[in-house]
Amino acid sequence: MGNLHIIYDSLLLTSETNKLRKSISYWFPLMNEVLPVFTEVEVHCHEDEKEAILKIKPFAHTIRYGSGLVIFTMPLNQKLKDLLLYGVNEGHTRIPWYTLVFKRNGAHICTVKHHGSELFFYQITKEDAKEIESYFPEETVFEYTE
Numbered sequence: 001m002g003n004l005h006i007i008y009d010s011l012l013l014t015s016e017t018n019k020l021r022k023s024i025s026y027w028f029p030l031m032n033e034v035l036p037v038f039t040e041v042e043v044h045c046h047e048d049e050k051e052a053i054l055k056i057k058p059f060a061h062t063i064r065y066g067s068g069l070v071i072f073t074m075p076l077n078q079k080l081k082d083l084l085l086y087g088v089n090e091g092h093t094r095i096p097w098y099t100l101v102f103k104r105n106g107a108h109i110c111t112v113k114h115h116g117s118e119l120f121f122y123q124i125t126k127e128d129a130k131e132i133e134s135y136f137p138e139e140t141v142f143e144y145t146e
Helices: 027-037 050-060 078-086 128-135
Strands: 001-008 009-011 019-021 040-046 062-066 069-075 097-104 105-113 118-124 142-144
Touching: 001 128, 027 078, 027 128, 040 050, 050 069, 050 078, 118 128, 128 142
Parallel strands: none
Antiparallel strands: 001 118, 001 142, 009 019, 040 069, 040 097, 062 069, 097 105, 105 118
């Protein structure tokens, strides 16, 4: 068992050094596969991310404030899973929430950071890591450590 670190850069540099944004096309297929495994989630939003806060707040069981963040904790029910799955529109370059911390029965399984540009999966097999990697484009950086 090991940990998988993924760096997905939603900005690509063109040969003319202009920034070209690409969508987070991995989100729906990956989350469709892994969301059923998770039982709870912690969502971190910057205090000024009003739209993201409004989307997630109705689901919150607890809300904490600190270091410029609003942190929501809640069990994952079907309505919340639908929001996390379908609340990220195709063609967007990032997910609305700054950080998502997914757990299964209290055990930390996955963290999605920086609006979806960095992901961590904990205590997974090499086979599961390869499956997760298959959802990302070729230029994505992966590091699996045991």
